[in-house]
Amino acid sequence: MRFQRRAAAVGLIAAGALLFSACGSDNNSGGGSAPQATGVTCGGKQALKASGSTAQANAITGFVNTFEQTCNGQTVNYTASGSGAGRNDFTGGQTDFAGSDAALSSSDLPKAQARCNSTPLNLPMVFGPIAIAYNVPGVSDLALDGPTAAKIFNGTVKTWNDPAIAALNPGKTLPANPIVVNFRSDDSGTTQNFQTYLNAASNNAYGKPSTQTFNGGVGAGARGSQGVTDATKNTQYSIGYIEASFAQKAQLPTAGIINAGGGSPVALSTDNVGKAINAVQVTGQGNDLTLDLNSLYKTTTPGAYPIALATYEIVCSKYADPQTGTAVKAFLQTALSPQAQGTLTSGGYVPIPDAFKQRLSTSINSIS
């Protein structure tokens, strides 16, 4: 009697498991699936593995959707585990390429070379503008320049009606309230890039090291970009740096930036960031496109928005397994296609401007 009951229970569980495993599906078409990309040579390994930067994760998702539509049966599994973990996974041979907020450092380079048995390439594939978002009642279209932003984020400028801010915002009524700085309490490539910008654009008036942790010494920390966004939204007279997508979604106003060339404040927009990217200089040799970030942050191009996070795909120039090389090349070709680039703006990223796309295309086609 009891054995029958037990057998029935086992049968029920098995039947349930079978039913459950039969009804799942990867097919999410119907809500307007991604368009096919053109000019891509498909083939090679079916499922590529990659990991790294969370900042470019949503861009990669858009690329992968287009890639799956374009190359039947091929996909990329991207784990957003952070840039450092991504580089470690790549040099440790766990993944086929890495997503990273910074190019390979001199200490990572030999490891990457050993893993690839060829030169690793840093390809800046995804650009995400960083917004200086603020919450000051009665003030819209705030303008800042590099030196003033640096002083705000290192605590030299303490109130909103400080002469330094007032000089950049003539005709606006600035309150006398103290400035509350919101920063990322967790390690982040966004923080690193933003502090690099502050140091570069202020000729080191910022005076703090540009590390992944915020060193400004003022304000309140919050976890993740979402945390800083929420903190800025909920705290009056506060200011913080976040990826543009977060500011857009929270409908926070963002400061216009007067770049190193002077002139009028430049609003955060796709076109304005594109101007800065087109003018950027490359320090990488040959097909390696490591960027000179100073040339981005200190851009003098009129109308160029200078604060952008450049995130790289770190790949091998020649893979030990040619199948992997073919698939990586196909994926990156897809990523550069207009169809994949079109998915970027909704995530707050900037499509790669045409002039820079040519350089990337040359590098990508050299991968084998």
Add this chain to the structure above:
Amino acid sequence: MSAALDAPERPAASEAFRAVSTARKVKNQLATVLVTLAFVIAVIPLVWLLVSVLIKGFPAIVSVDWWTKSLSGVTPDQARGGVYHAIVGTLVQALIAGIIAVPVGIFAAVYLVEYGRGRLARITSFMVDILSGVPSIVAALFIFALFISIGGLSQSGFLVGLALVLLMLPVVIRNTEEMLRLVPDELREASYALGIPKWKTILRIVLPTALSGTVTGVMLAFARVMGETAPVLVLVGYARAINFDPFEGNQASLPLLIYTELSTNPSAAGQLRIWGGALTLILIVMVFQLAASLISRYSAISK
């Protein structure tokens, strides 16, 4: 028994009932209030958590797609697709852990209760205590060091299962041990008296008697490991498509899905997925706990 029967039937020396003093009444009231207060304080966060997860996650889980589709091909800001791939991963990884940890755990408990004497038993018992205090990230890093750094394997759902074994083992061993100790010695002695060997006594008398409690403990151990986040962060990559194969490729799981959406996706759809994923995880754990109590009710030995 006999002491109660032999008790002298004469009145107690002093008065049996006295009026309760005010001081004692006050103390009683005070204690009642404090205990009730402690209970309420303990329950508030639990109810709060459940209610907020339910309210924020419910809109996500009511769609059929949520339970039958993966997130393959869905852009981050689209409120489409589901978490089927993550449910599959969570169950597969927990199952791997269970297949290894449950037999080992039960045998270890049988050893400790029925055979274990002397040094080996003491060491085993001590080690189980230590193992139950190991944080999940340490278990994950141990597996990472052993199998990936030294062994040269690549990340997979199977390795997550192995890390979960380390977390599941002490729970299974300790619980089974308790259950086996609850089996009255009279049953064992009666069995021996009938000339039945020890192994058969354990197999046919001790284990069936303790079965319901053991199964409950195993189910609770499953429920405990399914929400573990550290092993999936270290030992496996995230995938948006369904992967039944724990030995090859990336495999999603509910904690990993929640973490991924949390760290990358600020859109409304992402927020919905985070809460929906949390609610789904709670529901699955609840199903396991419910199954545990049902099994213990229906498989209990009738007296």
